[in-house]
Amino acid sequence: xxAACLGLVRKQFFTFGEPPHELVLESGERLGxxxxxxxxxxxxxxxxxxAILVVHALTGDSHVAGCYTEDDVKPGWWDIMVGPxxxxxxxxxxxxxANVLGGCMGSTGxxxxxxxxxxxxxxxxxxxxxxxxxxxxxxxxxxxxISRLLxxxxxxxxxxxxxxxxxxxxEMVRGAIPLATTPRHSAQAIAFNEVARQAIMADxxxxxxxxxxxxxxxxxxxxxxMIGHITYLSNESMRQKFGxxxxxxxxxxxxxxxxxxxxxxxxxxxxxxVERFDANSFLYLTKAADYFDLDDYAAGGLDGAFNGSRTxxxxxxxxxxxxxPTEQSRALVQALKRSGLxxxxxxxxxxxxHDAFLLPNERLHTLVAAFLSRISRExxxxx
Amino acid sequence: xxxxxxxxxxxxEPGSRVLDLGCGEGELLQYxxxxxxxxxxxxxxxxxxxxxxxxxGLSVLQGDFNLEVADYPPDSFDxxxxxxxxxxxxxPVALIHTLLTIGKKVIVSFPxxxxxxxxxxxxxxxxxxxxxxxxxxxxxxxxIRVITLRDFRNFxxxxxxxxxNEVAINTHRQxxxxxxxxxxxxxxxxYGIFLIGRADSHDAG
Numbered sequence: 001x002x003a004a005c006l007g008l009v010r011k012q013f014f015t016f017g018e019p020p021h022e023l024v025l026e027s028g029e030r031l032g033x034x035x036x037x038x039x040x041x042x043x044x045x046x047x048x049x050x051a052i053l054v055v056h057a058l059t060g061d062s063h064v065a066g067c068y069t070e071d072d073v074k075p076g077w078w079d080i081m082v083g084p085x086x087x088x089x090x091x092x093x094x095x096x097x098a099n100v101l102g103g104c105m106g107s108t109g110x111x112x113x114x115x116x117x118x119x120x121x122x123x124x125x126x127x128x129x130x131x132x133x134x135x136x137x138x139x140x141x142x143x144x145x146i147s148r149l150l151x152x153x154x155x156x157x158x159x160x161x162x163x164x165x166x167x168x169x170x171e172m173v174r175g176a177i178p179l180a181t182t183p184r185h186s187a188q189a190i191a192f193n194e195v196a197r198q199a200i201m202a203d204x205x206x207x208x209x210x211x212x213x214x215x216x217x218x219x220x221x222x223x224x225x226m227i228g229h230i231t232y233l234s235n236e237s238m239r240q241k242f243g244x245x246x247x248x249x250x251x252x253x254x255x256x257x258x259x260x261x262x263x264x265x266x267x268x269x270x271x272x273x274v275e276r277f278d279a280n281s282f283l284y285l286t287k288a289a290d291y292f293d294l295d296d297y298a299a300g301g302l303d304g305a306f307n308g309s310r311t312x313x314x315x316x317x318x319x320x321x322x323x324x325p326t327e328q329s330r331a332l333v334q335a336l337k338r339s340g341l342x343x344x345x346x347x348x349x350x351x352x353x354h355d356a357f358l359l360p361n362e363r364l365h366t367l368v369a370a371f372l373s374r375i376s377r378e379x380x381x382x383x
Numbered sequence: 384x385x386x387x388x389x390x391x392x393x394x395x396e397p398g399s400r401v402l403d404l405g406c407g408e409g410e411l412l413q414y415x416x417x418x419x420x421x422x423x424x425x426x427x428x429x430x431x432x433x434x435x436x437x438x439x440g441l442s443v444l445q446g447d448f449n450l451e452v453a454d455y456p457p458d459s460f461d462x463x464x465x466x467x468x469x470x471x472x473x474x475p476v477a478l479i480h481t482l483l484t485i486g487k488k489v490i491v492s493f494p495x496x497x498x499x500x501x502x503x504x505x506x507x508x509x510x511x512x513x514x515x516x517x518x519x520x521x522x523x524x525x526x527i528r529v530i531t532l533r534d535f536r537n538f539x540x541x542x543x544x545x546x547x548n549e550v551a552i553n554t555h556r557q558x559x560x561x562x563x564x565x566x567x568x569x570x571x572x573x574y575g576i577f578l579i580g581r582a583d584s585h586d587a588g
Contacts, residue, residue, distance in 0.1 A: 340459065344443055345446070346437060
């Protein structure tokens with residue numbers, strides 16, 4: 001497996017916002033100090049014009065590609081996209097990926113120690129928004145001495161961060177690639193997140209968010225993850241992957257074991273998830289996604305969000321994605337057209353539902369590589 | 384490049400903003416971008432062709448251009464090209480009206496239905512004509528509009544559209560060679576290409 005790993009990476013940390021210079025959140029609350037975990041791949045060019053920020057989805061982390069050690073069996077979450085000679089080519093570009101604010105993979109979040117109490121924040125952690133995550137990433141990009149990013153790339157909740165970057169810091173983004181995402185979270189998407197949150201909060205081990213040091217709300221978090229996985233797949237991908245197949249039995253068992261393959265898959269995903277993820281973080285990050293509405297970034301609604309922007313966009317949707325369906329990407333494209341921005345849009349035929357953006361897909365890789373190549377050729381100043 | 388596209392390209396000013404409707408694999412746009420430094424945008428329905436365009440470094444949107452054109456502000460483009468497609472449009476009056484709002488000039492090309500071979504087929508064989516330009520049966524043709532060069536001129540006059548330039552050509556579908564027809568074009572040309580503008584565009588030059 002380690003042969004697949006084409007580069008060693010190291011998780012690094014950047015801390016800012018020491019009192020009295022705390023990060024001011026969209027809610028008006030102040031948070032500090034803030035630590036952001038990040039990783040980089042490739043080499044920053046002398047004139048710093050080849051930096052690409054990759055932003056992760058709901059439960060991702062800074063480990064986008066490569067491996068931590070030579071015998072690491074599991075490369076980063078987007079290793080098929082990012083690396084030497086890949087679509088986001090680390091031989092050409094300097095790639096940065098940071099764990100989001102509110103996360104639990106090294107960046108400050110509800111499981112971090114609150115310096116005021118020396119105990120984990122729990123639900124005393126302030127609610128953070130997609131915009132707050134982007135503000136924290138901007139502090140990191142500033143710290144790295146980069147004044148303009150060649151591109152910001154991400155799918156799903158990562159795509160929302162891409163859009164928030166374009167709305168908040170248009171002069172810092174030459175190119176944007178929002179994948180399988182939406183300019184505003186729909187009622188249906190909020191509904192699924194709410195059910196997932198209720199599963200966590202109904203777990204007696206959640207204890208109002210104050211479970212650190214004791215038993216964790218693993219059952220609730222596992223159910224929350226199972227709900228998420230349903231929304232990441234599609235009717236067709238479930239039919240192809242599982243159908244009505246039974247696990248290791250030829251006949252129905254007539255009790256509540258995970259008899260169907262699909263049940264077993266969801267239970268496995270749920271159980272695997274609780275080993276790596278913090279339940280409170282899940283509450284905060286889903287809430288941030290629910291709050292996301294690009295209209296809020298400008299008085300003029302969605303169109304106003306892109307006022308003054310000169311960013312070039314590559315928007316990609318997937319036919320079977322029903323969590324953030326193509327119409328939502330089209331609404332974004334319409335706003336970009338009305339704002340006179342350079343935009344390309346492709347709806348990729350795929351049976352794999354929302355998950356498609358993370359799976360091997362030659363078409364997606366070609367589009368991303370060509371778009372990056374073009375804006376890189378045209379330069380940071382644009383056409 | 385296709386013969387009709389070469390003529391269309393020759394009408395486009397360097398450095399202008401061009402929208403190509405039904406741009407296919409982006410042949411015209413790529414030529415214009417490289418040779419005339421235009422700001423090129425395309426709209427194409429088919430995913431595979433959109434992907435080819437983006438891979439060439441073009442800005443192209445996947446979608447139905449009848450709907451997609453609605454989102455652009457007025458005067459977004461200097462030229463809008465709609466080549467070999469007008470005969471497939473369900474609502475050509477509304478579309479051309481929109482195009483002359485979002486674009487200053489529109490270049491239209493379409494197969495000429497009064498080409499002499501087509502006339503002879505109907506006259507002698509008694510079948511709905513088929514040709515290299517219009518190769519379909521009546522029940523599967525996407526070409527729902529029957530247009531001749533003369534029809535288009537009448538259309539322009541009736542709808543207050545100014546014809547700024549026109550060329551009749553004799554070429555075949557997807558063919559790179561052809562010639563300009565000056566004598567009896569409505570009879571002898573397989574395609575017509577028109578540069579049209581708004582009623583006030585004569586003054587603007």
